Amino acid sequence: MAQENGLVEDEVESNKLKGPTNPMVTPLLTDLYQFTMAYAYWRNGKHLERAVFDLFFRKNPFGGEYTIFAGLEECIRFIANFKFTEEEISYLRSSLPTCEDGFFDYLRGIDCSDVEVYAVSEGTVVFPKMPLLRVEGPVALVQLLETPFVNLINYASLVATNASRHRFVAGKSKALLEFGLRRAQGPDGGISASKYCYLGGFDATRFDSINASD
Numbered sequence: 001m002a003q004e005n006g007l008v009e010d011e012v013e014s015n016k017l018k019g020p021t022n023p024m025v026t027p028l029l030t031d032l033y034q035f036t037m038a039y040a041y042w043r044n045g046k047h048l049e050r051a052v053f054d055l056f057f058r059k060n061p062f063g064g065e066y067t068i069f070a071g072l073e074e075c076i077r078f079i080a081n082f083k084f085t086e087e088e089i090s091y092l093r094s095s096l097p098t099c100e101d102g103f104f105d106y107l108r109g110i111d112c113s114d115v116e117v118y119a120v121s122e123g124t125v126v127f128p129k130m131p132l133l134r135v136e137g138p139v140a141l142v143q144l145l146e147t148p149f150v151n152l153i154n155y156a157s158l159v160a161t162n163a164s165r166h167r168f169v170a171g172k173s174k175a176l177l178e179f180g181l182r183r184a185q186g187p188d189g190g191i192s193a194s195k196y197c198y199l200g201g202f203d204a205t206r207f208d209s210i211n212a213s214d
Helices: 009-014 030-044 072-080 086-095 100-111 139-170 188-197
Strands: 050-055 114-119 133-138
Touching: 009 188, 030 086, 030 139, 050 139, 072 086, 072 114, 086 100, 133 139, 139 188
Parallel strands: none
Antiparallel strands: 050 133, 114 133
């Protein structure tokens, strides 16, 4: 697994025992479509063929002129710990009753050790149609990574970009503290938003400064 600005093997190694921040981020954080595609590859004996996918976006958020790329660390944590549990395999069997048993044996045995990831550095200013992250590996496996990668990067980049726009308006002399936990999309939305506001230029979170006035 490599990054354009240098190898990230060390980062992957350091995160091997650390799962994604949100426990909901598992191999099941994907669409049924992705599993049916993976099954089609497996059924036709093409699941181990190498494939390359690029992740990009079509337009900047907020009608702006740039985007701050974020979410890479969570993607790295995800693939470093990618493994189906027996409970997840059982759930998939019930959701895909027409699939052959061999497919579930295949899912049970896969991990991301044969997947390579190339990406720009987290926190980089990026632009539409620019490849942010490239994934190379067995086609059925990298197909299963598409939805979680898009999910992990879209929200993180949206929050970091919004924070960066606030920093630009406020200037360097002002201290910015995010106060979004009360309005965020669920508990993880609040925690991850704090992280990506910092990435986008904020100084702290309101909950680190309980003496600050509202």
